Amino acid sequence: MPSRDPVIVGIGLSDYPVAPHLSTPQHHAQAMQRALADSGVAKRDLDGFCCVGMGGGPGEAMVMAEYLGIDHRYVDSTMTGGSSFEFHVQHAAAALRQGLCETVLVTYGSNFLSARGRTLGTGGFGGPGGRVHGPDMYQAAYGLSLVGAYAMIARRHMHEYGTKPEQLAEIAVGVREFAGLNPKAMYRDPITVSDVLASRMIADPLHLLDCCVVSDGGGAFIMTTAERARDLRQPAVRVLGAAGGQTHWNISQMPDFTRSAAAKTAPETFAQAGLTPADVDVLQFYDSFTITVLTLLEDCGFCAKGEGGPFVAEGHLRRGGRLPLNTDGGGLSSCHSGMRGIFLVIEAVRQLRGQAGEAQVPRAEVALCAGSGGFLSGIGTVLLGKS
């Protein structure tokens, strides 16, 4: 392996899913401490920093670099919503190859649940009766919730391809099974397809159990070059490919309600790695909603467009299936503190190191992370591989 190939050498999670004792900066700090301890990297060796947080704004990396004390030569606060961290992998990998820095810390933290309750999915856009600007002028007055936006995506998929609610429900059931293996997951009791369909409708056709949890939580991972990784504590996980793209930002601008930018980024990611979907052993996909997973599955090439429903109904994403999905319990059952993309990378690394305990996928050598931000708007796909 050429010496400047990018690898991931450390991971850390802050306390979740309910952590009222931690502020947002404290989530960043705790996750960093745990990633440093995991990797054996000395804090003074961090010379690259990627960071975003909920409500952090474009200055988040500056604010947190000061708080954490990172003397960076390379910094990036790219904000694409929940997929930001997949974009950060792409950018950090390029920076490492280019020699702009040697060791990059990526952090995320959010006290969303403790600070704001479960308002993320079912508040409106814009303030109540407030003044709105820009694209919100043509959206906010109609009372669309975040769940409702994804519901429109699901409705169109059902209309075009005959996708059924019970097929979407299967995704939630499989992820819950993995949550049962994670002592920290927010919800661990097994559920059935009938449970999902019987849970109350939030925005037709999405039920409560089609929607992710709202939690607190943060994460960190550390990237460096393959050469430096040799002296560190953990087996390095290779970044085999990474690509990002966007089709829209606001839901009203989604050009095709059944297709995301993953249809472009996934082929690019596989081409970088010289791999195909058949080579993937485990999936870490953004599961804000069951329809998010279904759309990403099709767009990443695991089945043809429109065949996601029958595909998931065959049980491939379950524990013991050929493409286990979200082995930490996902956003659907374990942890979603607003922007989940960092947890996809962290769980993929855990799997590829063989450290996933009961949730370990046998012979996991290649993992695909697919992050989604906004309303399936900004998509980042990352292929990771065992050394």
Next chain:
Amino acid sequence: MEVIRGQEWKRPKPAPDASERPFFEAAARGELLHQRCPACGHRQFYPRAVCTACGADPEWAPSAGRGVVHTFTVVRQNGMPPFKHELPYVVAMIELPEGVRMLGNVTGVELDQVRVGLAVEAYAVEFEPGLALPFWRATRSGP
């Protein structure tokens, strides 16, 4: 399109700048606008200062105020006023024959009657004197 005036407005209120006001002023006159590019013919909505296809200056263009439901949801939970008092209600993407889509509410229709492909027509509601937003209802029979 019909314009409803004098109704109390509790929803988020657009605050357009001078370049954005024509859409809302036209709606208050009963006219539904979108944009067309004189250079390349591309049509777009929401209105903006540039053609997203070719980069030229777009112009306002009228639409007939009719469309079909492209996709929709029935919102059954929303904690924010005034919407929390109006549950359940329909939010839809409306496809206009001119070639653009608009987000909006479909009102005055039984929830189980809303479907993809439903024909709808626009009406406008004033949110302050001289400025209005479009809403949609099932197309009535007749000319």
